[in-house]
Amino acid sequence: MPIVHDIFNPAHYRKIGLPLNECEALPRWAFTSEEFYRREVEHIFLKSWNFVGRADEIPNPGDYVTMTLAGEPIILIRDRAGTPRAFANTCQHRGARMLEGKGNVRAIKCPYHAWVYGIDGALTGTPDMEQCVGFKREEYGLAKIKLEIWAGFMFVNFDPNSVSLMAYLGDLPRQFESYAYDDVVVTRRVEFDLDCNWKIYAENSTEVYHTPTVHGASLGKQLADYVPSKGNWSAIHMPGEETCAVLPSDASPFPQIAGLKGRPRHGTHFALVFPSTTLCCTHDCMWWLAVYPVSASKSLLSVGSCFPRSTVARPDFEEVVKKYYHRWDLATPEDNWVTSVQQAGLASTLRIAGRMSWNEPVVHDLAMWVKDRVIGNLAPA
Ligand code: FES
Numbered sequence: 001m002p003i004v005h006d007i008f009n010p011a012h013y014r015k016i017g018l019p020l021n022e023c024e025a026l027p028r029w030a031f032t033s034e035e036f037y038r039r040e041v042e043h044i045f046l047k048s049w050n051f052v053g054r055a056d057e058i059p060n061p062g063d064y065v066t067m068t069l070a071g072e073p074i075i076l077i078r079d080r081a082g083t084p085r086a087f088a089n090t091c092q093h094r095g096a097r098m099l100e101g102k103g104n105v106r107a108i109k110c111p112y113h114a115w116v117y118g119i120d121g122a123l124t125g126t127p128d129m130e131q132c133v134g135f136k137r138e139e140y141g142l143a144k145i146k147l148e149i150w151a152g153f154m155f156v157n158f159d160p161n162s163v164s165l166m167a168y169l170g171d172l173p174r175q176f177e178s179y180a181y182d183d184v185v186v187t188r189r190v191e192f193d194l195d196c197n198w199k200i201y202a203e204n205s206t207e208v209y210h211t212p213t214v215h216g217a218s219l220g221k222q223l224a225d226y227v228p229s230k231g232n233w234s235a236i237h238m239p240g241e242e243t244c245a246v247l248p249s250d251a252s253p254f255p256q257i258a259g260l261k262g263r264p265r266h267g268t269h270f271a272l273v274f275p276s277t278t279l280c281c282t283h284d285c286m287w288w289l290a291v292y293p294v295s296a297s298k299s300l301l302s303v304g305s306c307f308p309r310s311t312v313a314r315p316d317f318e319e320v321v322k323k324y325y326h327r328w329d330l331a332t333p334e335d336n337w338v339t340s341v342q343q344a345g346l347a348s349t350l351r352i353a354g355r356m357s358w359n360e361p362v363v364h365d366l367a368m369w370v371k372d373r374v375i376g377n378l379a380p381a
Contacts, residue, residue, distance in 0.1 A: 045070035151181035170231015205278035235271035
């Protein structure tokens with residue numbers, strides 16, 4: 001295929017919307033082009049609800065974490081009333097980034113010229129500004145970012161006119177209600193630099209087509225069914241009566257979440273909340289795989305492990321949980337490796353648009369979701 005210059009021409013995307021057994025994958029430049037990536041930032045990451053962490057990671061007033069989401073530096077902080085808030089991590093004087101990492105503060109003080117903000121974002125201290133004509137502190141509070149919470153999962157949205165988080169999630173809260181995620185806590189969070197486009201990792205997180213080859217020595221072959229869904233998510237369900245958060249050779253060490261019923265009771269969900277967070281929901285715990293784009297070919301992966309409070313309170317928790325961490329520490333590098341391999345191969349200008357297996361329904365859904373936002377709605381050819 002010659003080098004394509006009109007990468008946003010709808011003609012290149014018509015076969016994506018065909019049924020799974022007839023469709024094609026997104027073209028290679030959707031994973032390699034900085035121009036395509038910039039459109040994704042504008043039309044996807046700055047418009048969607050993006051998962052940023054759990055509310056229990058900032059349990060006390062003044063607790064904060066910082067992160068960069070699609071290039072946007074943000075602060076997540078719990079205010080004095082106990083409400084998690086999100087702000088742009090940029091001083092309203094000359095724009096310095098103010099907080100790094102995580103911690104606890106009584107106020108936010110800019111490291112450059114010492115402007116001070118309350119943990120509610122209000123500007124409270126401005127040295128040597130008395131002579132500024134018409135300057136009003138109340139007009140220069142921290143820039144707010146919408147933050148809403150479902151079952152302890154915090155999401156932010158940069159679009160002030162967006163729908164609510166619950167409207168965005170559709171029927172996911174109802175389908176996942178019996179997991180009782182309000183009652184879980186984060187026990188570990190690990191981050192990895194990825195040499196791949198964000199979509200490559202999101203796709204990999206929600207298909208089991210690759211498991212016999214990539215995870216043959218660790219997880220082994222897995223089978224999964226497609227889950228009907230409404231809203232901005234898509235999922236597969238892997239039937240089974242045991243947790244899949246330990247290696248197949250380990251028996252289920254922790255008790256099941258009390259009250260599980262329906263599909264959650266009889267298997268594991270891998271649910272991609274668009275754009276880029278996979279919730280891996282099994283009988284006794286859950287873990288997330290959140291992918292934050294850095295550029296067209298680089299991403300940051302956050303892997304968070306969550307267990308019910310009653311499980312964490314067990315005297316043997318710290319010992320037994322090592323089996324779970326071992327499973328994640330084995331499988332995650334395997335996925336990190338293979339996604340970098342895919343990115344490397346996509347550099348070839350000779351690649352033709354690939355076909356998909358029946359075993360990749362969420363990959364298909366993500367391709368259509370991205371295409372609709374970056375290119376627009378198209379009738380299939
Ligand atoms: Fe923050 Fe000057 S940039 S006080």
